[in-house]
Amino acid sequence: MKLTLDNLKDMGAFSGALVERDIEWKQGDETHTATVHVRPLSYHTAMSDISSVRAGGDAGAARIAYCICDEDGNPIFKASDITGEADPERGPLNHGLTMELLRVIGDVSGLGKRQTPKS
Numbered sequence: 001m002k003l004t005l006d007n008l009k010d011m012g013a014f015s016g017a018l019v020e021r022d023i024e025w026k027q028g029d030e031t032h033t034a035t036v037h038v039r040p041l042s043y044h045t046a047m048s049d050i051s052s053v054r055a056g057g058d059a060g061a062a063r064i065a066y067c068i069c070d071e072d073g074n075p076i077f078k079a080s081d082i083t084g085e086a087d088p089e090r091g092p093l094n095h096g097l098t099m100e101l102l103r104v105i106g107d108v109s110g111l112g113k114r115q116t117p118k119s
Contacts (some may be wrong), residue, residue, distance in 0.1 A: 009032040013043075013108050015039065015040040015041065015042035015043075015044075015106075017042065018039055018069060018073055019037070019038045019040065019103050019108045020035060020037050020038075021035070021036055021038055021072075021107070022025070022035050022036075022038070023035075023036055023100045023101070023103075023104050024038060024056060024100065025094075025096035025097045025099070025100040026096045027095060027096055027097070031041075031088055032097075036068055036101070037068070037069045037070060037073070038067055038069070038104055038105055038108040039066065039067045039068075039069055039073065040067075040103065040109045041063075041067070041109035041111070042107050043080075045063060045066055045067065048062050048063070048066045048100070049062060049063060052079065056080055058079060058082070058083050060082075060096065060098075060102065061079040061082035061083045062079045063097070063102070063105065064077060064082050064101050064102065064105070065077045065079045065081070065082060066080055067101075067105045067108075067116070068101055077093075081093070082098070084085070103116075
């Protein structure tokens, strides 16, 4: 195969549109559910991760802030909302929700699934 934009597009090599997913997490004894819109990992995510680390930030918080959006693609979090720095009284996002958001980002982006080359 020749590496061309058309071939890459046909293969799905671009991150594409937001993906809607339902999530579920526990907070204390209660189970909560929500619908989220996830931007699949892409070139921009990689650059955001690198920029965050270089600036002394938190790459995990930056990833959640970049990938979790409203239905129009606008971020619903800033990294400081995730870490708790935006509002020290509110504190950081709880463990259960944080892990569920990271899980759904990985799921939408195909992380953890071994890609087998097509013959």
